[in-house]
Amino acid sequence: MKTECNISKNNSISFQKLIPLFVLFFAASFTVSGQGWEQLNDSPFIDDHTNGFGYEGKAYVFRGIPRNNGNGLRNELWMYTPESDSWERIGEFPGPPRRISIGDDWNDKYYYGFGIGNDEFLNDLWEFDPSDMSFRELPSCPCIPRSHPSLIAHNDKIFMGAGSSAQGDLTDWWEYDMNTQVWTQKEDIPGERRHHMFHFSSGKYVYVGGGHVNNWNRWDPETEEWTPIDNLPQGRVAGTQFNYAGLGFILAGDDRFHIHVPDFETFMFFDPEVEEWDYLPSLPNGSRWAPSSFLIDNYLYYFAGLSDIISGDATMWKFDMNTISCAPPNGLNAMDIDDVSANLLWSSGTDGLGDTLLWRKLGEADWNRIADAEAVFQLENLEACQEYEFQIIKACESKTSSSEILTFKTDGCCVNPEIRVDMVTSNSAMIEWDEILAAEEYSIRWKEIEASDWNTISVNEGSYELTDLDDCTEYEFQIESICNNDDIEYSESAVFRTQNCGACLDLQYCPVSEGFAAQYIFIKKVGINGYVNESGNNNGYENFDGALAEDIIIGETFEFVFEPGFVDDIFPFGLTAWIDLDGSGTFEESEIVVTEAQVTEEITREILIPDNSLPGLTRMRIHFSDESDPCKEGSNFIFGEAEDYCLNLLAKTTSSEDLDIQNNSLELFPNPFQNTFILSDKLNSKKIYDVKIINMIGEQVYRDVNYRLGEQINVSDRMTSGVYMLIAENGSDKIELKIVKL
Numbered sequence: 001m002k003t004e005c006n007i008s009k010n011n012s013i014s015f016q017k018l019i020p021l022f023v024l025f026f027a028a029s030f031t032v033s034g035q036g037w038e039q040l041n042d043s044p045f046i047d048d049h050t051n052g053f054g055y056e057g058k059a060y061v062f063r064g065i066p067r068n069n070g071n072g073l074r075n076e077l078w079m080y081t082p083e084s085d086s087w088e089r090i091g092e093f094p095g096p097p098r099r100i101s102i103g104d105d106w107n108d109k110y111y112y113g114f115g116i117g118n119d120e121f122l123n124d125l126w127e128f129d130p131s132d133m134s135f136r137e138l139p140s141c142p143c144i145p146r147s148h149p150s151l152i153a154h155n156d157k158i159f160m161g162a163g164s165s166a167q168g169d170l171t172d173w174w175e176y177d178m179n180t181q182v183w184t185q186k187e188d189i190p191g192e193r194r195h196h197m198f199h200f201s202s203g204k205y206v207y208v209g210g211g212h213v214n215n216w217n218r219w220d221p222e223t224e225e226w227t228p229i230d231n232l233p234q235g236r237v238a239g240t241q242f243n244y245a246g247l248g249f250i251l252a253g254d255d256r257f258h259i260h261v262p263d264f265e266t267f268m269f270f271d272p273e274v275e276e277w278d279y280l281p282s283l284p285n286g287s288r289w290a291p292s293s294f295l296i297d298n299y300l301y302y303f304a305g306l307s308d309i310i311s312g313d314a315t316m317w318k319f320d321m322n323t324i325s326c327a328p329p330n331g332l333n334a335m336d337i338d339d340v341s342a343n344l345l346w347s348s349g350t351d352g353l354g355d356t357l358l359w360r361k362l363g364e365a366d367w368n369r370i371a372d373a374e375a376v377f378q379l380e381n382l383e384a385c386q387e388y389e390f391q392i393i394k395a396c397e398s399k400t401s402s403s404e405i406l407t408f409k410t411d412g413c414c415v416n417p418e419i420r421v422d423m424v425t426s427n428s429a430m431i432e433w434d435e436i437l438a439a440e441e442y443s444i445r446w447k448e449i450e451a452s453d454w455n456t457i458s459v460n461e462g463s464y465e466l467t468d469l470d471d472c473t474e475y476e477f478q479i480e481s482i483c484n485n486d487d488i489e490y491s492e493s494a495v496f497r498t499q500n501c502g503a504c505l506d507l508q509y510c511p512v513s514e515g516f517a518a519q520y521i522f523i524k525k526v527g528i529n530g531y532v533n534e535s536g537n538n539n540g541y542e543n544f545d546g547a548l549a550e551d552i553i554i555g556e557t558f559e560f561v562f563e564p565g566f567v568d569d570i571f572p573f574g575l576t577a578w579i580d581l582d583g584s585g586t587f588e589e590s591e592i593v594v595t596e597a598q599v600t601e602e603i604t605r606e607i608l609i610p611d612n613s614l615p616g617l618t619r620m621r622i623h624f625s626d627e628s629d630p631c632k633e634g635s636n637f638i639f640g641e642a643e644d645y646c647l648n649l650l651a652k653t654t655s656s657e658d659l660d661i662q663n664n665s666l667e668l669f670p671n672p673f674q675n676t677f678i679l680s681d682k683l684n685s686k687k688i689y690d691v692k693i694i695n696m697i698g699e700q701v702y703r704d705v706n707y708r709l710g711e712q713i714n715v716s717d718r719m720t721s722g723v724y725m726l727i728a729e730n731g732s733d734k735i736e737l738k739i740v741k742l
Helices: 321-327 656-664
Strands: 004-006 037-039 051-055 059-061 074-079 086-094 102-106 107-114 124-129 134-138 150-154 158-165 166-177 183-188 196-203 205-209 216-220 223-226 240-244 248-252 267-271 276-279 290-296 297-302 318-319 331-337 344-348 356-360 368-370 378-379 387-395 400-402 406-409 419-422 427-431 438-447 453-461 465-466 474-483 494-497 521-528 530-534 542-543 550-553 556-566 573-581 592-600 603-608 618-623 642-651 668-671 676-681 688-694 700-708 712-713 722-730 733-741
Touching: 051 102, 059 290, 059 368, 124 240, 134 668, 150 196, 150 205, 158 205, 196 248, 196 474, 196 656, 223 438, 240 290, 318 321, 321 400, 331 387, 331 406, 344 356, 344 387, 419 474, 419 494, 427 438, 427 474, 521 618, 550 556, 556 592, 556 618, 573 603, 592 603, 668 733, 700 712
Parallel strands: 051 290, 521 642, 542 642, 550 642
Antiparallel strands: 004 134, 037 318, 051 059, 059 074, 074 086, 102 107, 107 124, 124 134, 150 158, 158 166, 166 183, 196 205, 205 216, 216 223, 240 248, 248 267, 267 276, 290 297, 297 318, 331 344, 344 378, 356 368, 356 387, 387 400, 387 406, 419 427, 427 465, 438 453, 438 474, 474 494, 521 530, 521 556, 556 603, 573 592, 573 618, 618 642, 668 676, 676 712, 688 700, 688 722, 722 733
């Protein structure tokens, strides 16, 4: 059903609390401020996923997701006036309140819809006419309801596709005809399912790309065909975009792994004539996640969105689009820096007649000038351990433009190198570092964490092997560069633990894909027998293997307590827990010990440790999320949080009448092991056994028919890492042990 209504000021609506969901991480890049960007007054809100457009000298904006928790979904409509650089709330959107919606303008009207409402995904579409402040509901899409799809209004049509739904990401593609008011499904967008992609139009074509997928395409509405285009922005997500002068522009956002794009990639455009991307002056303050933008009279306005994991950026900026005909050089960087030279890089675009390089040592008054410099320029005859700066001047036909100034430092300073710890065994560790140009040698020292005295030695190369260490012990290591004239202190400690602790500490378990909204949905408390950990929010994942491991008896049950944590709304997410019962370093489906579809309050469960579990220190992983895979990686981030714990699985104590049997049973040390191990019994006898090792598919990989207890067995060249069965026989005495090779 279609409805029409007019907006009035100061209307009130009821809000439901909303948990904003996002993942945002910083990318490491050099820092520059935005050349050509003019700062305005701060915007009155810092929300993400705001939508808006310019019309007759003003802008109209649908407010996005609020960052001040608890104020619910927004239906607010705001107006921005550039003459006074001011904002005014002018009314409300009459449709259902929503978040992560989408909109675009065509012929002085704005088309807005989709998103997530109070309890469901939406597929509605509305037309807003700023000339009389009226809304008209259009036919809803006969498609799967969704949030943050692509939506482009172009040539009296609306093209919409992909996005997130209750069934996951989508890849479909739809056309809405404004004249006939009919939706028609077209050929799917090529590539994988995606959401939060970029989109724009030019001429008769529509362009769609990114969305966690390295795939950019052009849609031809006449031939209804997809054609791949230059994939320079790759899987980029969660920015803002617009069309101007036949070009397509994208601003801000993250890469496909939700890490902020580098500064020089924050403002780019696609030229359909040459089918190439180019760079424009970097955004001030770096990239943001889900910001907004609009155009008024050839000026671009940029605001809102998230600058880091928990906070937004209220600063608002303005850019003169008339300057793109001679856009300043961008993407300045200095690479391959040594003590006397550096390679200078920049991007100058295709509209200039030549670049002039200006450079100088920091603090000097005069610039050195190099005309017609190439965009990769080797600067030579520099001084060691000095700061320099450079700038690029681009000449166009009728004007020039200047880049930002970038500062770099030459090598040759006496500094301590970064330490890497590798190849850690039960009694050794290899320490490595990149050698420092100014260092003549290095003083290194190490000790147990709790010890007071250091072991010290001088070396003249970039590595050293520590030996004669104790197993399952934490050590700290420091390094000091010894230079000709400089005296510096030892570095901060690198800490490592030797092996033979057990699977929980010795093995490398799969990483956790951190929660998408961990600060609002998390693990509040975990109890294991008498151990209670009120951990609270840990930003998606925490490993508590440093805590005292609880002793759990194999063949018996233990009490497991779990309490979820929520900020504002309660989300009934699933709880899954695994225990690595065979000490293999992997979490298997057969090792799931707790599975609950919806958990909203504290629960207590009894967990049984199977009789065939491997004794020793092993790991327990707890997921409170919408994801049942404990090792899911890549772009498919989960909602919620995960935590890891160590459990010490103990063999069941035997009765006094079974003492003789216990004393005659065999033990393997260490287990897990690397290359060697020893078999012994409780009586430390020297009995002879026929020893066989069988892999998991039944193949014999080792045999010694005359093995004497207490002697070392070396399997370094016969077995790869994994789980095996050891069978030792002495007449009628037959012992089977599950063993793990690291």
